[in-house]
Amino acid sequence: MSKRAFNFCAGPAALPEAVLLRAQSEMLDWHGKGLSVMEMSHRSDDYVAIAEKAEKDLRDLLSIPSNYKVLFLQGGASQQFAEIPLNLLPENGTADYVETGIWSKKAIEEARRFGNINVAASAKPYDYLAIPGQNEWKLTPGASYLHYASNETIGGLQFDWVPEAGDVPLVVDMSSDILSRPIDVSQYGLIYAGAQKNIGPSGLVVVIVREDLLGRARSSCPTMLDYKISADNGSMYNTPATYSWYLSGLVFEWLKEQGGVAAMEQRNKAKKDRLYGFIDNSDFYTNPISVNARSWMNVPFRLADERLDKAFLAGADARGLLNLKGHRSVGGMRASIYNALGLDAVEALVGYMAEFEKEHS
């Protein structure tokens, strides 16, 4: 019998139990074929069908238009930080970046190694507690692209709007909020997301890219980092991360069974309303992010007295509420409540938070 905890880890994050049960049952013998998915040639009919179904389900979930390619790559979002300028920024071009926290900052630092980067806007003057409105942004006319992170996993800062980029391709790091609610893919030139939050296990990064942006890679771009090569080869220029791709496909199937991203939006809204509502009604817990920029996925919060942090975490662990410690750069607590966690997880957390507050205030 399994004893599953509520896992609030920021990533690699909780996966739906139904997905793990399915993977467990298929581990040694997939569909009676006598082998595990991870033992299949990526060129075999069975594996190609698995891979294609995963892509199709993701296309269905996000209504991805047919002029976008979906790539299943390796190296995580961090490798994309280099891959994006190597593919989309000509040596004499300029790209605009918006800085709203640690991840968008890392993207900027890496991109600067490859060309001219303009930080069009920064949340720094707002102490990373709010996102500057687009009227404050200093965009470059004719920029090669405009990059932002829709959700900052560490700071807990999320866009509840989509920047207007005009003809400039909009490039977004959606690692920690993809599939959490509906999006209009056609507003973007390129969407990328490390899998290990809302998609599947780590070691996989999904890139959704408009076809006209392919074929622009610099001559110095490693072949494995050239989007066009990946697209032309169906993400199988070399052996992809086959098992992670398969598991992601199981997550996509599960999402469809749950009612898709519209249903996820309702569920995620209920979860975040419950948690932020509880925090705001308490004198013991605080979240400082301005209300319209609060992340639905990552909820950082502080206790009234940080000397209680250890006791809070120990009590949480004892109740099977795992990985609530905040990122070292922020301190305090953080509850990541991705798709795989239900309202029951949030209720359990809130129940414990109320109990702890009562004991210590």
Add this chain to the structure above:
Amino acid sequence: MSKRAFNFCAGPAALPEAVLLRAQSEMLDWHGKGLSVMEMSHRSDDYVAIAEKAEKDLRDLLSIPSNYKVLFLQGGASQQFAEIPLNLLPENGTADYVETGIWSKKAIEEARRFGNINVAASAKPYDYLAIPGQNEWKLTPGASYLHYASNETIGGLQFDWVPEAGDVPLVVDMSSDILSRPIDVSQYGLIYAGAQKNIGPSGLVVVIVREDLLGRARSSCPTMLDYKISADNGSMYNTPATYSWYLSGLVFEWLKEQGGVAAMEQRNKAKKDRLYGFIDNSDFYTNPISVNARSWMNVPFRLADERLDKAFLAGADARGLLNLKGHRSVGGMRASIYNALGLDAVEALVGYMAEFEKEHS
């Protein structure tokens, strides 16, 4: 009840059943912690212990000296084809490459995009049926490194000797024969191996690199491809392929239980002797590779009449002998007999081959 086939796939390849059973049992609840390994933060104590044990077991298995770093990276051997010159070949330097088949050729093509490559030797004049002796090689004095592939997975050509490189760092693609027999790591500057043959699932590449070769990356090298960054961060500059790393660790444990690489060498020798012995004693099956360059891991063979290929494969499939079709560039058959396959698999194959020969000759 599982019905496991004998899987002769060249990669992603068969894994030991004991490893899959262990992964299956731990899928939803690792060591009573209430979560799957793939749901753990890579920075958590539990996961770090898993990762460190995997590295230690690999160090034990290959007796890796302490002045070598072991990296668990993404992107496969194909990404290494770029990563190696970006790290080890100065813009004005020259690297020597030996071409013995499709994979070493791909490594050469990619490296040429980054600098001056000298093909020091090629098996082409031997129709890729033999490896030219080192006395025929044209090495560059002061080369940045000397690269070769110890085993060509597609052609079935394997070095049974180690090139002498003097002070030049020897760089080897061991994707398809690492851990198949003992090696002396100190003879190499850098060893790399895609995981999906003898290590674990795809999506992971292991790099064993001598410390003095770190810190030489070009300024144009993406951060994620800089060996020193990976080494300084314990292969966790970003989220690694955590589940693949864990599974590789289970394979390393299994290898130790089997008696390590010395025991594997005995077992692999028995397997290849049985299979090549049978082929050589038959007038129906042939393998054209010169005897001392025959791969212990990948055994290509042809039937006397290629019109029988389809019937041979169908009969094999029906008996649970899977993935015997040769690579499209070579044709015929190929039996990959990595560590995870025992002599029983080879006996089953030889039994079928004898039966098929009797029926059709």
